Amino acid sequence: MITQGIVTGGPSLSIPAHLSFGQYVIDRLRSFCETNKDCLINYETGNKVTSKEFLKDIVSIATGLRKLQLKRGNTIGIFSENRNEYLAAVLGAVCCGATVTTINAIYKPDELKHALSIANPTVMFCSQSTLKNNLRVLKATPSIKTIIQFDGTPTETGIIRYKKIKMDANIWEFEPADVQQGSSDTLFLQYSSGTTGLSKAVMLTHLNVLYAVACFDYGYIRECCSRILIAMPWSHIYGLAVTIHLLTCNKLVVYLPKFSSDRYFDAIQKYKIEALYTVPPILVIISKLPIVSQWDLSSIKRISCGAAPLSAETTQSVLERLPNCTGIIQGYGMTELSLGAIKCTDDLNSVNKPGSCGRPVPGVKIKVVNIETREILGPYMEGEICIKGPLVMKGYAGNATATKEIMDNEGYLKTGDIGYYDDDGYFFIVDRLKELIKYKGNQVAPAAIESTLLQHSCVADCGVVGAPDEAAGELPTAFIVLKPNVKPNKEDILQFTEQKLSPVSRLRGGIIFTNEIPKNPSGKILRRVLKQRLSQIK
Incomplete structure (x- = not known):
């Protein structure tokens, strides 16, 4: 609906706002865990986890963390490549009421030091490789009291093995910690550069993330696909939120700890992957490289693409190479928007437009404004896209100035992206005002x-x-x-x-x-x- 230059996605979705995100995840997993089918597969190692095992891992690590006195108000950090233990550690900490900050495993020492100075975590989960390269920085961070190593022999005395933290607990009797205010308690600290400058820690609340996962059911992979491939790092909100949502929907997620085209296509063929959550550079590979024909990709039914614009030409080329794929669903968002605020629909009867990232999700309002005058613009007029709604972040941790600068006087988040919308309310991104x-x-x-x-x-x-x-x-x-x-x-x-x-x-x-x-x-x-x-x- 378009009213006086404001494009809206309709009434807000109904979500369990009274719940903590940890309680939401536990409730969803309990509802189908007795089926005990595979839910998570590491393509690199072949290691599989069933839905019941995954729930037990979350409850076990949460119980162990409680013994370490982890509670609401604390922050834990995850500094690792994608691995099965990663998600259990994240959700286990969330069930303790803690805030979780996920740090990219490829960060160099200076980048890591900057991230830690913002988050001030008390507990760090690390892989053997990230510890070897960054132990000096971690030990020099005053806030860190405990370091837990996922794999291998502890890098140094005093570092705790992941398995030692886990404690037996009944998955049916376990109660996640409550939060006082789902709309104000910070769930995730995710790193983003906002519109300019060095990285900032985006504070996403329980309500932000609950609403984000609810939006997946609007305009994303539904019942037609049960086997999904993920290649994005879980340190990014896109990869993390998508994967957690799929696991709470009883899907099978196959993931790559590190992307390579050969492994990616082999994973599709080996596990008969039905849906891809991916980014434009991977679809460019599918559309152009002759080697794609060496693999059987006929199982793919749907593709969801985000993180950057996808051209109409690439979309068409990919669909020609994947004859059983019924569509590529695009979306637009940013970390400050808890992931995606504009999405194409998953309804095959709808009209999705090539080159468009879709329409606003329910509960979201969007305006396009003149860069200089901030005047609201009409259809087909290019300006800065500004967004308002339950997906907008709480703010930047420890940076009130940056938080104020990214919001306008009507409560809209200034995305720094230049685009326009058409008469049907579909948005098109044409350029970036921001310097990223x-x-x-x-x-x-x-x-x-x-x-x-x-x-x-x-x-x-x-x-x-x-x-x-x-x-x-x-x-x-x-x-x-x-x-x-x-x-x-x-x-x-x-x-x-x-x-x-x-x-x-x-x-x-x-x-x-x-x-x-x-x-x-x-x-x-x-x-x-x-x-x-x-x-x-x-």
Whole structure:
């Protein structure tokens, strides 16, 4: 419905707002756990978990954490690759009433230190590999009292093995901790760069996440698909929320700890996957690479795609290569929106439009405003997309200024994305006002890369932007001003940054030496000018 330039998704969904998210998950799993069928498979190891085993793992780890005095008001951190224990640790902590912060396993020490300084966790769950590379940072964090290692031999004395934390408990008698206010108690701290700058910790409440999972039933995979493949990291709200929702719907989730095209396609063939939750770069591979024909992908019925725009051309090409796939469902969201606020519908009788990310989900209001005047715009007029509703985050942890800046005076969240809607209320994303670079669905903050570059002894100034790339979305590219009398050496600078930046933040678009970095009077880098220069060079 469109009224005076406001596009709405209709009445709000009815959700169990009186419940904690932990109670919601436990209740859902109890309703079908006696079937005891496989619910989670690690493609890499072949390790399987049944629904009853999964519920027992959650209850066991929650009971063990309670013995460690974990309770409401505490924060625990998860710093690991995707693995079966990951989800049980997350939900076990949630059942204790704690806040959970999930940290990307590819973070370098400086990035990890920044995330921990915001979250201040008391307990950390880590894998053997993340501990080996980051133990010094973890031990130097004052808030951390306990480190629990998922796999292998404890890296150091004092680190507790995951299995030692688990305690026997009755899955039918266990009671998750209550929360005082589902709309104010923070459930997840998820890292996002918002519209600019270094990463911020997004506070998502129990109500935010309960509403987000309710929205999955509106416009996503339904009864037609029972075997789903996930390749997104659970440190990101997209991968985490999707996987938890599917497990509470009695689906089988096959996941990849780390993406590779061969493993991805083999998993589809081996487990006869019916639905994919994925990102545009993977669909670009399906649409273009000849090797796709080596695998039997005929089992795929539906695809859900998010995290970045998907072109109409790629959509059409994928559907031509997957003749049994009845549609690709797109959505739009961001961490600050508890995942997705705009979605295409899963109803085969509806009209989904190529290139569109869909219409607002129920309970959500959206307006498009002029970037300069903030005037509300009508259909087909491009402006900044602003969103209001129960999916909007509580705010940024410890950063009231950033929270205030991202909200307008009517309570709408300013997404920083430029787009428009048509007469039917379908939205189209055309550009980004915000400075973030989207590399393979990951948010990359130029400021973080610039901060690293400025540590190099030869760099006087720099500016980072994204170079358009069909497969990856954007490639981080640096314009660099060298110090006087210094000879250009791209290889040395690239090697320096690769040692300090996570893989998604590396300068895959290369380095361009320049005499100056364009800035406005206040010193802010004019990235649009750099992008214009980049397009001319390319």
